Every structure is written in C-alpha cells, then in structure tokens.
Amino acid sequence: MNFAARLDKVETSAIRELFKLLGKPGIISFAGGFPDSAMFDVEGLREASRLALAEQPGAALQYGATEGYDPLRAELAAFLRAKGVERIDPSGLIVTTGSQQALDLLGKTLVDPGDKVIVEGPTFLATIQCFRLYGAEVISAPIDGEGVRVDRLEELIVQHRPKFIYLIPTFGNPSGALLGLERRRRVLELAVRHQVLVVEDDPYGDLYFDAAPPPSLLALSESVPGSRDWIAYCGSLSKVLSPGLRVGWLAAPSELLARATMCKQFSDAHTSTFAQATAAQYLKAGRMPATLAHVREIYGQRARTMGEALRRELGDAIAFTQPQGGLFFWARLTGAGGKLADASELARRAIGEGVAFVPGAPFFATEPDTSALRLSFATAGLEQIEEGVKRLARALA
Template sequence: MLSQKSANIKSSPVRELLKYTKKPEFISLAGGIPATDMLDVDGIDTIIQDILAIDHRQMFQYSVTEGEAELRTEITKFNLHFDLHTPENNILITNGSQQAIDLLSRVFLEKGDKVLVERPTYLAALQLFSYTDAEIEEVSYQNNAIDLEALRSVLADGQVKMLYLIPNFANPTGHTLDYQTREQIVKLVHEYHVIVVEDDPYGYLRFEGEMVPSLYAIAQSMYGNNHNICYMSSFSKIFAPGLRLGWLAAPDKFLSAIVVAKQALDLHTSTFNQHIAAKYLASGRLMERLSLLQTTYKHRRDLLINALKKHLGDKLSYNTPSGGMFLWCHINLDINATDLLAACIEEKVIFVPGEVFFAKHPDKKSLRLSYSMLTNENADEAAIRIAKAIEKLQ
C-alpha cells in the first residue's frame, strides 16, 4: 500500500538511538539537541503567565500564514545583533527549520533537477530530498574546504537547481565556511541561477573566533534583493525545541510561492507558540542567555576533547569546532563506526555512525559526537566506555 518513495526511505538512525537516551545508565553523545539543563524554563513560564494574565483570545485563533507580525518584527531586531538584515516582510515563520527545507524543496525541485549537498551533511535534509524526484549530488571538498573549481564545473552543466549548505558549525562536521568561500559561492550561484538553501541553526552558538557574514548578507550587499539565497534558522538550538519554531528569509521573487506552499501544508504555525517566542525575544532574555549557552558549550567541547585525548589517544582524530554542538571524528584503526556503535551500546554509551550523513559512498570510519549534554561528571566515563568498546573489537 505504501508509495515506492515511502517504502524506500528509512527512519533516521539518530531517532532510533533516542530510546537509549531515556535510560539513565546510558551516556549519550548522539543527539543533536540543546542541553536540557540550559533550557530557560523559569523565563518561559514567566512569559506564559504574563500572556495568560491578559484576555488575549486571539492568541488561540487562526493566524496568517506568514506568521505573527510581532514575532517577525522581533526576529528582524534580533538578527541585527548579528549583522543580518531580514525585513519582517521577507520572513516566514515555520514549524522548525526542517519545514523550511521541505517548503523550498516543494517550491523549487522537480524531476530531473539536481540538488547539491555538502559531503557529509545533515541527515534529515537527505531524507527530505529523497522524497523529491531530484537527484542528490555531493559537493567536492579539498583540504577540508569546498572545491570551488569543482563546484563551478558542476554548476556549469545547467542541471543543478539547488545548493544546500550549513555554513556555520555544520551538522555533522562542525565545519564553518570562511568568508572568501562564501563570497565565491554567492557569485557562482548568481552566475548560474542556482538557489541556495542556507541552513543556519548553529550560527548563534559561536564561542570562539569572529562571526562570518551569512551568504544571505553577502548576497544582499552584492545584488540587493535580486539574489538567490534563502536563509533559515531556528529557535530549537537556542530557546525551546519543543515549540517547533523556525523561520525563513527569502527575496521577494520567491516568498509568495513559498507562502502558498505553507498554506497548503498547515495554514500557519502555532499562534500561541509564536507569541511566547515574540515576548521572550522582546524581553531581552534570549540575548542574555546566548552568552551563557556559548560559554557552556565551549566548556563541554573542551571536556570531550580532553577526555578523548586522555583515554583514546590517537585512536580517533578530529578537528576542533569553534561553535555548535558536534565533534566529527575518524577512527584510525581497522574498525568501522557501525561495529563500534554496537560495542558501545554494550558499554552503555552511544554516538551516531558517520555513514548516515553521506548521500553516496559513505565514510564508514567516521562518527559524530555531540557534546551538548555532556557534564563534568560523565565526560571521562564516556571516553572510557568508548575505549573499552574499541578494545573488544581489536
């Protein structure tokens, strides 16, 4: 009874691993989720009580598809702190940034098109693109950076419709595109009329180094509103993932079609949740908490790296990210990550094997470790358990 597409697309291995996170004896380095202990429950509760203290019945009514004006205005103000100009009339509120990817796929991709992704890239984006009739191709990398000459060659064949990028602290690699690469990408996609989906849920979580302007901002400075960059972000990593709130900024020439697609899907995002986010932003609490999040994640990154050095030595290699939540690792032994995960489950520690993040020809010795939930108490123990699992396989 299932369609051929649905029958062929498997559940996310990350979601499958979540059952272990409910077991207190397990240490999870798997989920790309914000630290539960960092959620501002008291602040959110205060906002909700303030809302309910007033007879705001409209907050429980239907809303406009574009999203509540108050929230779009607050997002515009918030982004100015990061040198990102997103006029409220160019913003669409979505059910997380995942829905934004879905909407853009529906609006732009059709049979015969090619969508380019980084190698490796966000698993859920690969799942979503698999539901389209477009062909998924991987962008070539050289010396840990996008090969711009190879990118030009691929774009020049005229078959590429969309380029999907996570420019800041990417999931799963933690890699960030430098300014020169971003600038060249903006020029190339403009020359070859390719749409860029700039997915940026982690950009607010930079804890080292200088901020790099978004492709969206670079394109605005070069081409005004006549560019091909659709920028999206989310409140999931910095505020409250359970509210399922994200947003998309697109140039005028694209926005109306994207809004119509959302109308067809779900009419609009939760009115009440939008008001919670709008009032939280207006209160200034999110800007205040960002520095705390950044400091905490830097500490947890360092905890993980120090534990890996201490207990695994050169058995794993990795780059050190300057923000975000992820450490991308390579196993320097004759062991693949899937077998290692099975052994780690026996030791009650979990991670995500890297092969699931590749569209083609997966690297079976890669793995993603998330440090967002790590603590002072369990960092060493997590590394010790991984080391024990490796010993079993040698």
C-alpha cells in the same frame, strides 16, 4: 496497504532507530542532536507566555496568518538586523514550524522528480530524506575542516546544473565545520555566476565559543552584487531557546516566499500562534543575549573537555577538527595501531560498554565514509564526557 511510491526513496532515520537502543540503565549518550534542557530559560519563557496571554489573548489563542504572527516577524527581522542583515523587514520572512518545515517547503516548491540538489558530504540527515521524498537526486559536495570545498562545488554545479544548493556554513550538523569568510564570498559569487539558489541553514550560528563566526551568507550577500536574489535562509530558535516552541523562519526572494506560503497553507495553516506570541514576548524582553552567553560558555567547556579526552584516551586512532561552536564533533577512525576503523561496528561495541554515538555513513547522500562518526557533547556533563570517552576507548581497544 498500497503506499506512495515516493516512500521507496527514503528510510527511517538511523539516528532515531539508534535511540531505541538507549534504554540501558547508566548509558552515556553522545548520540543526540538536542540542546541541554537544563539550560532552557524556563523563567523567561514562563513570563513570556504569561505576557502573551495577558496582552493579546485573542491573537495568541486564535487562528493566525500563514505568514506568521506579525509581532514575532518584527522581532525576528530585528534579530537578523542585529546580526548584519541590513535589508530585511518583517515581510521578507515567514514563520515556520521549526526550520525543518522551511526545508520541507523548499522541497515542495522547488523539487520535481529527477531534479538534482547539491548538499555537503556529510550533511543533516533529515535534509537528504526530505529532498529525496520529493524525487530529488541528492549529490554530495566534499568538505574539509573549513566547510564545503568551493572548487569542487563549482565543478558539480557545472556538471549537474542543480535546482539548488543546500549548505550549513556555520558549525554544521554533523560536521561542526565553519566556512571561512573568503569561501563564503566565493559561494555567493558562484550563485550569481551560475544563477543557482543557495539555501543556507543556520540553526547553530549563535552557538560560538570564542570569536563570533563570519557573517551569514544572507548578511554577506549585501556586499556581493546580485547574490541576495539567490539566497534562501532558514533560521530557528530550537537550539538557542527551546525546540518545544517549534519556531523557525524562512527568508527568501519574494516569489519563492509567496509559493512557500501557499504550500504552508496546505500543510498546517500556520505555526502555533501561542508559541509565536510567546517567542515574540521573549525576544522583546531582551533576554536572548544573556541566554546565549550562558549556553555558549557551557557548550564551550564541554567541547574543550571532549576534545582533550578524545586526544588523551584514543590518541592517533581518531582524527578530528576541534569545533569552534555548535553541538558536535565530527571524527574519523584512522585504524592506527591496527585498531577498528569501522564506525558502525564501533557503535555496536560501544553500546555494550555503556556509551552511544552516531556512525557517520548515513550523513552522506553519496559515497559514505564508514570510518566517520558524530559525537554530541550538548547534553552530557563534564564528568559524563570524561567517562563516556573512556568507555569509547575500551570499545575501540
């Protein structure tokens, strides 16, 4: 068949391909980016879906507005206000089929072939693929343990004049990094000074382990004059409630939101009204705070266990910053003691030892780091984490 030329710019996800290797019995996987299904609030969702059908069955089962189901938009606006976004109302956001659709809509509405987009290096792999699909030249801004390096980001803005900047400031995938308050302010100031849109992706912001993170860029924009006009915010219930609902949202300046809504009409008409009605009932019931407290405690325990095990079993052969939230460790093989420093080779050896992780190179749009790797602690119990890290150490030996 004669396929579209734009498909030449992307390739199948390295992570999805890795899953094909995970059928071996007894394998321990640190490879996925999924939340733990054992922590889904099944009873709460069952009751929410019952109420969705009991109270407004016609609305829950019928076609709906492209912008989203109004009761859910109201609940999402309240959810954001509780996190410090003061100037938000339901009309300021649209509901999307997961936050991944929000990113796709931004690509559709903003990217022309040859446009430049700046992302973190490393960043969410699907984002690189999405923006490239629309013809963007994707450029990496370096990060450290505290997120994107704002000094280098500004240099890249001046050099490339990007269409927009894409950041995951809070417990990023794959980096796990947390952008500090001062850097957040500086990012917003850059947006105003250079008149460039900043896309904030925030699927993990509620998954902190101890102290709450700084306010989102969207919330902080209230205190940086002019910056609200240059922020688009992508949110999701996937990591904190259920990815199967496929409920996300996009909050953005009105003109951009209108164009994104138009493109969504052409894509799927609207996000599932039944899923939206269920999510609205769940949020209305007030169960989310208890759900979040539970998952924060469990993920925090798992993250601490993995950090301790990595330090004990791999020692100076691996370097990482202990994550303060999210689902991931981002690490680098140091080659200390003559041990392996190539993460792709280690991944192959690790499968043989019965443990899987994702090499870090695919998460870079440019200049990949072949020593980097991503480890997820989300779906493994404490004993599995301990045993999995021991297997990883054997593979590295």
